[in-house]
Amino acid sequence: xxxxxxxxxxxxxxxxxxxxxxxxxxxxxxxxxxxxxxxxxxxxxxxxxxxxxxxxxxxxxxxxxxxxxxxxxxxxxxxxxxxxxxxxxxxxxxxxxxxxxxxxxxxxxxxxxxxxxxxxxxxxxxxxxxxxxxxxxxxxxxxxxxxxxxxxxxxxxxxxxxxxxxxxxxxxxxxxxxxxxxxxxxxxxxxxxxxxxxxxxxxxxxxxxxxxxxxxxxxxxxxxxxxxxxxxxxxxxxxxxxxxxxxxxxxxxxxxxxxxxxxxxxxxxxxxxxxxxxxxxxxxxxxxxxxxxxxxxxxxxxxxxxxxxxxxxxxxxxxxxxxxxxxxxxxxxxxxxxxxxxxxxxxxxxxxxxxxxxxxxxxxxxxxxxxxxxxxxxxxxxxxxxxxxxxxxxxxxxxxxxxxxxxxxxxxxxxxxxxxxxxxxxxxxxxxxxxxxxxxxxxxxxxxxxxxxxxxxxxxxxxxxxxxxxxxxxxx
Numbered sequence: 001x002x003x004x005x006x007x008x009x010x011x012x013x014x015x016x017x018x019x020x021x022x023x024x025x026x027x028x029x030x031x032x033x034x035x036x037x038x039x040x041x042x043x044x045x046x047x048x049x050x051x052x053x054x055x056x057x058x059x060x061x062x063x064x065x066x067x068x069x070x071x072x073x074x075x076x077x078x079x080x081x082x083x084x085x086x087x088x089x090x091x092x093x094x095x096x097x098x099x100x101x102x103x104x105x106x107x108x109x110x111x112x113x114x115x116x117x118x119x120x121x122x123x124x125x126x127x128x129x130x131x132x133x134x135x136x137x138x139x140x141x142x143x144x145x146x147x148x149x150x151x152x153x154x155x156x157x158x159x160x161x162x163x164x165x166x167x168x169x170x171x172x173x174x175x176x177x178x179x180x181x182x183x184x185x186x187x188x189x190x191x192x193x194x195x196x197x198x199x200x201x202x203x204x205x206x207x208x209x210x211x212x213x214x215x216x217x218x219x220x221x222x223x224x225x226x227x228x229x230x231x232x233x234x235x236x237x238x239x240x241x242x243x244x245x246x247x248x249x250x251x252x253x254x255x256x257x258x259x260x261x262x263x264x265x266x267x268x269x270x271x272x273x274x275x276x277x278x279x280x281x282x283x284x285x286x287x288x289x290x291x292x293x294x295x296x297x298x299x300x301x302x303x304x305x306x307x308x309x310x311x312x313x314x315x316x317x318x319x320x321x322x323x324x325x326x327x328x329x330x331x332x333x334x335x336x337x338x339x340x341x342x343x344x345x346x347x348x349x350x351x352x353x354x355x356x357x358x359x360x361x362x363x364x365x366x367x368x369x370x371x372x373x374x375x376x377x378x379x380x381x382x383x384x385x386x387x388x389x390x391x392x393x394x395x396x397x398x399x400x401x402x403x404x405x406x407x408x409x410x411x412x413x414x415x416x417x418x419x420x421x422x423x424x425x426x427x428x429x430x431x432x433x434x435x436x437x438x439x440x441x442x443x444x445x446x447x448x449x450x451x452x453x454x455x456x457x458x459x460x461x462x463x464x465x466x467x468x469x470x471x472x473x474x475x476x
Contacts, residue, residue: 011129015137017186018121021085021179022141024172025117026148030284031168034156034305039165045101055218056105058410060112062214062403063207068116069399070255072123073392078189081120085180088114092176096169119399122382126394127190139326139379143319146280146374150316153284157306202255205244212237217410221417256396265388268457269381270404275450276377277408279346279443282416283370286439287311299433314364315371322375330383336457339380343451346373350444354437384457415442
């Protein structure tokens with residue numbers, strides 16, 4: 001029998017169930033990337049077709065996440081979360097049985113559309129946890145986005161080397177199915193809703209705008225950032241997003257309340273989310289590729305795919321350690337201070353990678369510092385958004401913040417790819433050491449700017465009275 005409001009589960013059980021689904025989803029984000037060459041060989045697909053395995057997932061996640069967050073605010077977070085997990089399971093089964101790249105892309109689209117897991121989980125935690133424990137719970141949940149991503153890179157080589165690419169999906173599927181069953185059984189429906197309807201015109205404009213922008217960004221390294229195709233896609237996307245803002249402003253029941261988006265604590269946090277996204281997701285590309293370059297280049301370590309993933313293990317472990325401490329850090333120093341510190345830790349990690357990368361221990365050290373920085377930052381981002389908006393806006397507000405992180409990751413990865421492609425040494429056909437250094441410095445610069453923008457976020461003392469109980473801070 002399903003749990004009712006009258007027999008609510010303990011907050012700790014709720015957190016455990018939500019964490020299982022979140023870690024499975026975040027694993028699926030990065031497990032596939034290191035295995036793309038194996039998938040290309042197994043399916044006989046072209047390189048451009050295989051790239052859509054990542055691009056399709058990214059597009060679907062960016063489009064669906066804010067819509068699902070809003071649906072949760074309207075119809076109930078638990079109900080929407082359950083069906084999101086069901087759709088994630090369906091997409092994962094499609095991907096697992098796929099023997100062609102076309103079917104695999106279909107499965108990835110369905111998987112990506114389940115991106116609402118995180119904003120829905122944040123909203124449930126806000127509703128279910130005692131006020132003083134919300135920050136720690138959200139901090140841990142936020143860290144899982146980075147932890148799962150890092151674990152995916154670590155495990156991908158092991159799975160593909162010993163099994164096949166199909167098991168990149170069969171293994172997470174077990175956790176997804178268990179999570180869906182436990183969600184149905186133990187997660188109580190939230191008493192906090194915002195009755196209304198979806199502005200489907202606004203949803204369509206947002207979807208189209210994000211698709212155009214992300215499609216242009218995802219192909220910028222192939223087309224060139226200054227090419228007509230790239231600039232045309234980006235310009236068209238920005239125009240459509242402008243029309244979306246106009247539509248939302250005029251709507252009686254907007255998908256995303258533009259008044260909420262203008263709150264200083266919201267828009268500044270979203271800008272930082274974009275810049276922190278550059279720091280996290282670009283590391284999944286730059287660090288493994290750097291250590292896999294042959295020793296003959298004068299800088300690479302000649303690591304295998306499996307060994308390359310292990311260089312990100314310190315990052316995963318430190319994120320896991322930092323997440324549960326987020327509540328204490330937030331209470332002691334404030335979420336803004338945590339975000340500034342996290343951005344600086346991550347920037348220092350990239351500076352180490354840019355300047356000191358001749359020994360294994362230097363990469364491990366930078367990876368550990370990056371994990372601390374990303375763990376602090378991700379926890380603070382979610383808590384700052386939660387503190388800035390009304391309780392019935394939590395789903396859509398955190399959904400938009402998640403989208404900003406995704407866009408930042410897409411932009412960072414493509415800029416890094418462009419830098420590496422532009423630094424190819426003719427004699428070897430491989431990127432130069434300077435190309436990797438430029439990529440690391442680009443990430444450090446983004447994070448330093450992020451730390452600066454974070455200083456403009458309202459302080460905890462201004463938001464504390466209303467942080468988790470209701471309305472946003474007035475006047476921001």
